[in-house]
Amino acid sequence: MSTAPRAPGPPPLRPFGLVLHHDGRFSHEGQPIGNRRLREHFERHVAYLPDEQKYIVRLQHFRGEIEVEEAGFFVREIDLDAGEVVLSDGTRERLDLSTLALSPIDDALLCRVKRDLASEGLLARFTHASQAELLQAVEPEGEAFVISLAGRRERFSMPE
Numbered sequence: 001m002s003t004a005p006r007a008p009g010p011p012p013l014r015p016f017g018l019v020l021h022h023d024g025r026f027s028h029e030g031q032p033i034g035n036r037r038l039r040e041h042f043e044r045h046v047a048y049l050p051d052e053q054k055y056i057v058r059l060q061h062f063r064g065e066i067e068v069e070e071a072g073f074f075v076r077e078i079d080l081d082a083g084e085v086v087l088s089d090g091t092r093e094r095l096d097l098s099t100l101a102l103s104p105i106d107d108a109l110l111c112r113v114k115r116d117l118a119s120e121g122l123l124a125r126f127t128h129a130s131q132a133e134l135l136q137a138v139e140p141e142g143e144a145f146v147i148s149l150a151g152r153r154e155r156f157s158m159p160e
Contacts, residue, residue, distance in 0.1 A: 017029035019068075
């Protein structure tokens with residue numbers, strides 16, 4: 001009895017018990033990941049595979065599917081002069097104010113990023129520090145708000 005040879009390429013993706021929680025914590029099979037360097041490595045190596053519509057984490061040659069509780073990426077910094085956010089994977093994206101939303105879990109700010117991977121974009125969650133920095137730059141203007149991004153005053157509505 002012979003078995004057909006496996007097609008070339010990576011093995012099929014399967015969950016391996018790693019969860020990225022809404023607040024940025026990682027756990028494996030229900031246990032928190034305590035090693036700071038490992039958490040930082042996971043955070044920098046989260047990726048989204050549009051064809052499979054799955055989040056993965058890469059560790060050298062290994063890639064495994066992870067469960068994402070709310071957002072696969074986190075806004076670590078905001079660069080108001082450039083109008084960009086710096087994400088947990090080290091990439092920079094233009095901040096699209098029209099995508100701001102509140103987390104249904106705890107009202108933290110969310111935005112959409114990585115539209116090249118998904119047309120509607122993927123969720124990114126603001127950290128406490130980046131959210132505070134953004135909100136400090138917001139000024140009320142009539143029924144709306146304005147913020148200076150990349151040298152332009154942009155008018156927008158705060159999410160409800």
